[in-house]
Amino acid sequence: MATTEEIRADLADIVNEVAGIPADDVQLDKSFVDDLDVDSLSMVEVVVAAEEKFDVKIPDDEVKNLKTVGDAVAFIERAQNG
């Protein structure tokens, strides 16, 4: 089972690939929109890439609740364990 840090690191790579944000900036307490400047189109790309990478489903209704990197990592952990 992947650790929280492993998930964060993989997610950081995706955010870097999609939006060009340095992977080191993608920390659990960072807001995608306010801190990392990830726009809505990029967020859709991040979600789709994360679904593929982590083999989980992230429903559209859920995406609006994923405000911070920590929210996303927690969701992925729950989805993988569920």
Added chain:
Amino acid sequence: MSATRVLVTGLGTTSPVGGDVPTTWAALLAGQSGVRPIKHEWAEQLPTQIAAEVAVDPTDVLERVKARRLDRSGQLALVAALEAWADSGLADAEVDAERLGVAMASGIGGVQTLLTNYDALKEKGPRRVSPLAIPMLMPNSPAANIGLAIGAKAGVHTPVSACASGNEAIALGIDMIRLGRADVVVVGGTEAAVHPLPMAAFGPMLARSKRNDAPEKASRPWDKGRDGFVLGEGAAVLVLESEEHAKARGAKVYAEAAGAGVTADSHDIAQPDPAGLGATRAMKVALREAGLEPSDVAHINAHATSTPQGDVAEALAIRNALGEKAAEDLVLTSTKSMTGHLLGAAGALESLAVVLALKDRVVPPTVNLEDPEDIGLDVAAEKRSLPEGDLAALNNSFGFGGHNVAIAFRSA
């Protein structure tokens, strides 16, 4: 007609023979072919396995996030436009955004984005279609992205007329300046259609025979052994500027974009008028608009794509448009012999070559002319010098749909 003079004050390209203007021009003068075997696996199933892909991949040049939000046609366009913009000196000058326009053409548009996303839809479902697919694949995407990059607000346009598109963009830019709608217009064409679907669709029109083994020999305009065109990709951009605006800032001037002739055959969707009447008229109109006599024309960069009928029909149209004497006195070439056929970017790349030919007084060769067809015209099999003094030259582009566009340039 006393119209505003339109000057060429900047050039940019990324082509099958070079990643910028200096390398492309040096390669053309040296007779270097950009035609190569296609390295993608999909080429194995096609009868034609060669193409003229760009010498420098645009993703090696552009910032990664910028590049992934553009179709390949948009990437190539942006690389060429940024070079032209920097070359013009306008990047460092005060330009009124509301007097700055763009006319960037494409023949086929974002076909690779369209097809890649369709593959994702079929294989993985609708969620896997990129949310950026539409702004990437729309044909006006390269023009719009150039407009964003340089801050153009006078109008951003995308003329589409198949293989005449690049020249049509130049014609539109000249009009915008002459009609007083803009002081500066960034014009050109881009194409990135080296993909199995367009290649399969072009099928018998592409050079195929035994040329897969000798790709650099495949594009051979006016040679008796020609058997079709070679698909090329790339982009080329010219910065057009009113004489008044260019003089006020002391701009470097390459040449004058003196006139355009835009006609339609109204004959057939794919076949040109067999008598070349539309092409003839395009050249005549361009000369008239430029205030030139046929005897002023020292050089023509022909459309000549290396197809059996087209090359000969164009030669006839040149004779009819200029008259025997003037036609025989000029130096004719087809740089497609080296770059392949860039479709919607062809007119722009070849106009760039004409502009540099007038400036440097040298015409690039038509390579592979080993057994020339008797067209009665002076084709430059080797690079050729042009005389000093005031010179004019034409660039021809013709496209499916019966579009004919000739642009007349004068030396500065």
